[in-house]
Amino acid sequence: MPTHRRAALVTLVASALALGTPGLAASAAAGRAETGATAKVSSDVYVSPTGDDHAAGTARSPVRTLDRARDLVRARAAGLRADLTVHLAPGTYRRTGPLVLDARDSGGNGHRVIWQGTGDATLISGGRRVTGWRRVPGRAGLWSAPAPRGLLDTRQLYVDGVRAQRARGAVPVTLTQTATGYTASSDTIAHWKHPADAEFVYTSGEALWNVERNGLGQWTEPRCRVAAAEGTTITMTQPCWDNSNKRVEFPDIPGRTVSMVGPGKLTDGGKPSYVENAYELLDQPGEWYLDKSAHRVYYLPRKGERLSRADVEAAAAEKLVEGRGTADAPVHDIVFRDIEFGYATWLTPSGPEGFSEIQAGYTVTGDRGWATQGLCQYVEGGTCPFASWTKMPGNVSFAYGQRIGFADDVFAHLGASGLELGAGTADSTVSGSIFTDISGNGVEIGGVDGQTPASGVQVTDNHLYGLPREYHGAVAILNGYTQHDTIAHNQIDHVGYSAVSLGWGGWPDKIGDPATPNPSHDNTVRNNLIHDYMQMLDDGGGVYTQGLTGTSLADGEKVTGNVIHDQWGLGKSVYTDNGCTYETVEGNVLYHASYANVASRHTDYRDGLGNNDPTLVKDNWWEEGTADGDNKGLVTTGNQIMAGLSDVPAAVLDAAGLEPAYRHLLDRRIGAVSVPEAPSRVGTGTAGADALWVTFNPTFADGGSPVTGYTARAYDTAGRQVGEASVSAAEFKRTALIRLGVPATPVTVTVTARNAHGESAPSLASAPLAPTAAHTLPAAPTGPKLRTAATAATLAWTPPTDTGDARVTGYRVTVSDGRDPVEVTGRDVLVTQASAKGMFRVIGGLLPGTRYTVTVAAVTAAGVGPAATVTATTGSTAPQGQVVGN
Structure with a gap:
């Protein structure tokens, strides 16, 4: 066994024993068996893609299919005296439907059934290989092949493990x-x-x-x-x-x-x-189309792809594994280890239901869903509980599963959610696994439909990144109504929307009603490393929560020890949204958000007292700088302004993210290296009479090689290129803009991303716009404040409502100690202006007990506007976050 896998196993066993999770102590026996400390038991089952289902299922005579292996397990599971291992030999196990497991397939007598793979070499696939490619006459670069037998529809095609784009x-x-x-x-x-x-x-x-x-x-x-x-x-x-x-x-x-x-x-x-x-x-490399009536697949290869030797997979099966437990007969004590799950689809969005999204992959469904679904007490015939909309399914799913484990697995190239641990799931673990290249949510826990809540689920030490690829409002980890769940030590990066989303049903506070009652309590999100999130959509967070999280601060949700940074869209580091009650946000490191590190004030409508939802924001390192205080139940205390990471204890930073035994996950590559995905949401604004500012959402699926830069190209109404400009990825991350010289006529703009492998296909084009001269300066920002500490201060302001004849692209901040003006740029400059949200920046390097005057002025293509001014005094004993206005 490789050293890093042995270390990961030891860590998993130790964690299970330390946590005292029921039934997981048996993992020690599995570890000993795997390392040869005990003899293999005769009840083990062996499977190989080249096996024979008429064989005995021994090491020398393996069976061929997972279904036959399951049946052999079923016959042996009742009298287990040790863990029973199903050994999956290297290879691809193709599925046309799910491996269905129920109570009969469970472990017993304190022992488990372990489905053991061999890492990257063991794939449970819902794909059908596409072969027989030929050039299409009369269409330069276009190839076609007969669709595989039995493939009636799909939404995903992959070439050597790289997702292709539907035309x-x-x-x-x-x-x-x-x-x-x-x-x-x-x-x-x-x-x-x-x-x-x-x-x-x-x-x-x-x-x-x-x-x-x-x-x-x-x-x-x-x-x-x-x-x-x-x-x-x-x-x-x-x-x-x-x-x-x-x-x-x-x-x-x-x-x-x-x-x-x-x-x-x-x-x-x-x-x-x-x-x-x-x-x-079909007009860009990497695009494909399935002609269902002609039963043919069409594809425009990317540079370097050779279809004669490529592994082209069409996702066909909608489920790979399905645990069908019930409240009376749960499926239990089953582990999947060192297995890759891939190439599954989800066809509901292609049908009449489509994808009528509410939030986080939940949708409105049914012939009159719009009129009744989840509307409960608010409409006649409304279904209950309130907000019980339809959850996106998992390509691997369990309902009423107890002591289910996934360890050292890969969930990739999937068309719905990756892993769903649904209603009734209890005392189960997901650890050491990778979730990437998934159309929707990465991991889903529990639900919101009033069934038995999930409880005791631990999602720890996983790497989730480069998702969602299709349903961009999905999240990396979705946690519904649950109890005693732990989401810890995961690294979540380069995701299109929120990283972790918990809770539900808090929206009634919008009309002065209390949040929907629910069974959630004692859930924890701790020591995760979250960065480069909300790369495509807005109004979310690194950790997003709404609704009741418990019955008191003691058993309410805890968000602690996380490091969350570099948000792109409009949102917050930790977002306590509608009806979020009894949440504690403590000891986190929060920086580079758009307009708030913690959003936390909502009225508590459970009584008529006018208080806020009870929330504790304590001992965080952040840039927001809000003063200590008790605002009708919203308690803010002990938080520290950070001017840089050097202000944060190293131990706090080191404790976030993957633990040492799991950091090898960051080096694993899934699929072939390819060009990046195209950027999205390209917008333009005037930069003067001869140029446009171009902004867009950056690529979060980099093709396995970091994005190094972007190129914007302008086209006139005849389709002729009339301008081009490039920027490095680092510079774009700082400014969120490219200046593009163009003629004084309407133009559209596309943007490409590049990495070491090449250049992406172009983005969808912006709406037409002609550059115009800008002469009128913006008004001054309003409401400036300094929130002071001893050696740093947070400058907060609201963008001007009158920006003149151009858009605000930055701010200029001056400090009275004589330093050069600070140029404020970035994505938050653009998104906060549109929404009139407040902004803030930390000014470091200040002297204790010193009076400072600070100005802030908006910058547009017309120049620097008038400044707003604020004065405040730092002090070595001043309360952290003291607020001083002008």
């Missing part, structure tokens, strides 16, 4: 929304080969940067398929269309939906951001 592009017509879809400006779509394959995607953006806002909230990306296109009439599939456009609103609260989550219909006239899955859109 996509701009909607080729102007659309006007109707009750059932759209009226188009021409019949172009009706003349496509298969218009009913096309899927409209709705992504929100920042309106001030020339990006449409047409989703169901900035945290969502709904999708609905075209049902038919006849002439200029486009009919959308039902119920997806109604579920995305008819959500019930309160009759006496204009614009407030009864769901209380986002708008009642697709915004900006319901116009899609782009269209996906049409043969006519």
Whole structure:
């Protein structure tokens, strides 16, 4: 056994024993058996892709399929005297449906059934290999192959483990929304080969940067398929269309939906951001299309790809493993170790239901979902509990599973959520595993539908990154209504939306009602390292929580010891959203967020006292600098302003993220190295009479090689390139802008990302915009404050509402000690302006007991505007976070 795997196993065993998790002490026996300390028991089962299901299942005569192995286990499990191991030889175990496990397949007598693989060499796959590639006559660069037998549909194709992009592009017509879809400006779509394959995607953006806002909230990306296109009439599939456009609103609260989550219909006239899955859109390397009627797959290879020798996999099965326990007969004492799960799909979004998103991959479903689903007491016939919408399924899933373990596994190339530990899951573990290249959520725990809550689930020492790849409102770890769960020592990086999302049902506080009662308590999120999160969507956080988390601060949720930094979208480091009650945020290191490190003030509507939801924000290192105090139950105390990481004890930083025995996970590469995914949400603004500012969401799926830079290209209305500019990835991370020289005519802009392997396909184009001269300076920022410590201060301000004739691209801060002006740039400059959210920056290197005057002025293409001024005194004994206004 490799040294690092032996160390990881020892750590897992020690952790299980130390935590006293019921049934997990038996892992020590498994470790001894694996290292040869005890003899192999005769009940073990051996499986090989070259085996024979008529064989005995011994080491010399292995069976071939997982189902046959399960049946042999079932016959032997009743009288276990030691752990029973199913040894999976290296190779690919292809599935057309799930390996179904129930109570009969469980361990017993204190022992477990261990499905043991050989790491990267053991793959449980839902894929079907695509072979027989030929060039398509008359289409330069395009290849096609017959679809594998039995493959009726799929949403994912992979080439040597690299996800291909379903053919996509701009909607080729102007659309006007109707009750059932759209009226188009021409019949172009009706003349496509298969218009009913096309899927409209709705992504929100920042309106001030020339990006449409047409989703169901900035945290969502709904999708609905075209049902038919006849002439200029486009009919959308039902119920997806109604579920995305008819959500019930309160009759006496204009614009407030009864769901209380986002708008009642697709915004900006319901116009899609782009269209996906049409043969006519195949125009970029890495794009593919499945012609279901002709039973052929089309693909435009990327540079260097040779289809004659490539492993091309179409995801076919929707489930790989499914544990079907019940409350009366749980499935229990089963472990999956050193196995890769991959190439599974999820076809519901391609059908009539589509993907009518609410939040975090939950959707509104059913023929009248918009009218009743999860609306409980607020509408006649509403289903309960409130907010019990439909959860995205897991490609590997367990319900009512007890003492289920996943260790040293890989979840990659998946089309739904990676791993779902659903209702009734108890005392189960996920450790030492990798979750990446997943369409939706990485790990899902519990649910929100009123069934038995998950409890005692530990998700520890995993690396989750480069997700979600398709449903961009999904999160890395989703935790619903649960008890005694621990999410600890994980590294979560380069994710499109929130990293960890806990809790549910807090939205009724928007109308003055208390959060939905739920069974959650004693959940902990601790010592995780989270960075480069919210890379695509907005209004989330590194750790996002809403709803009741317990019955008191003693048993409420604990968010402790995490290091969370470098947020891209609009949000917070730790986001305590609607109805979040009894949460403790303590001892975290929080920096480089857009407008708050901790968002925490919401009125507690469980009584009429007007207090805030009880929350404790204590002893964090942060940049926000809010003063100590007790704001009607919101207690802030002992937090320290950090001007840099040197202000944080090294032990705190070292304790976050993967523990030493698991840090080898960071060096593992999944799939072939490839070019990055294209950037997204490209927006433009004037930079003067001869240039545009270009901003976009950076690539969070880097192809296995870090992104080194970006290139923006401008095109006139005839499609001719009229401008180009590049920037390094480091510079773009600092400024969030590229200055692009262009002629004084309307242009669209695309952006590519590059790494050591090459350049990505171009992004979808921005909306047209012509540069204009900027002459009017912005107004001064408002509400400046200095929140002082002894040697540092947080300068806070609100962006000006009047920006003149250009957009704010930065701020200039001066400090009266004579240092050079501080130039404030970055993504938060752009997103806080659009939302009028406050901003803050830390000024370090100050002297104790010294009076300072600080100014802040907005910068646009017209120049530097007037400054706002604030004065305050530091002091060696001043309370941390003392606030002084002007």
